[in-house]
Every structure is written in C-alpha cells, then in structure tokens.
Amino acid sequence: MTTTDMVASNIWRRLYVGNYTVGLSMSKRFSAEQVRSIEQKLKALPKTNVARSEMNKVEAIKMLSAAVRAAQKNGHTLDELAKQLGEWGFEISPATLKNYLLRARPSLKKVSVSTSPISEAMNDLGNASTAEVR
Structure with missing residues (x-):
C-alpha cells in the first residue's frame, strides 16, 4: 500500500445506511461530485412504512x-x-x-412593500397626478 493509499484510507470513512454505503470525507469541504453522489443515494433509499410513535x-x-x-x-x-x-x-x-x-401557527405570507396593492395604488396615483400636471 502506498503512502497516498494509506492517507486516503485514513481520510475516508464509511457510513452504512441499510444496504447502502456512503463515503464521507473527514474534511469540512466536499466536492460537488461527492454531494451529488450522496444526494442520489439518499433519493434511492426506500420509503419506510413505520410511523413515528414518539415526538418531542x-x-x-x-x-x-x-x-x-x-x-x-x-x-x-x-x-x-x-x-x-x-x-x-x-x-x-x-x-x-x-x-x-x-x-x-401557520406562517403568514409576507407581502412585499413594492408589490402590495396599496403601493401599486399609490404608484398609480403618483403617475396619474404627474400626467395631469403636464
């Protein structure tokens, strides 16, 4: 085994999820390829029919x-x-x-000031008044 192989084997660990194995780097940065691979494996996990019996x-x-x-x-x-x-x-x-x-509580949708009906009406009034003055 080369030094590179030994370093690589020490850096990589395996996470076992059911029958799936996901390689995780011990570093804090992940390549886009690693993340896509993990994403695909997570999406491939089968649904479980077990309902949660406990909650916080x-x-x-x-x-x-x-x-x-x-x-x-x-x-x-x-x-x-x-x-x-x-x-x-x-x-x-x-x-x-x-x-x-x-x-x-269900979250309330925030209305943007720039797109609210009141601001649109104010803009219309402002545009109408400037057009009438000219």
Missing part, C-alpha cells in the same frame, strides 16, 4: 394546537391549560406553551 414537545403542541386554541376560545387561560396538561403527564410551563403555540 414542540411536535406534540403542534399536533394539539387546534385543541388548545379551542380551549382558549372557551375561556381557559394558558396557565390553566398548562396545569391541566401537567396533570395528564405533559409537563409544560405556560410560557413554554405560549412559545410552542406561536411556533405552531
């Missing part, structure tokens, strides 16, 4: 968010709901519950 608190609150919001609409406070969840074995502070509920 953020995921759990995301799943429960509609029910929590409905309880709030029925007059329950976050303090009351956090206490009740704790009694059911789901320990969470009111502040954390609030934070996780905010994360679970």
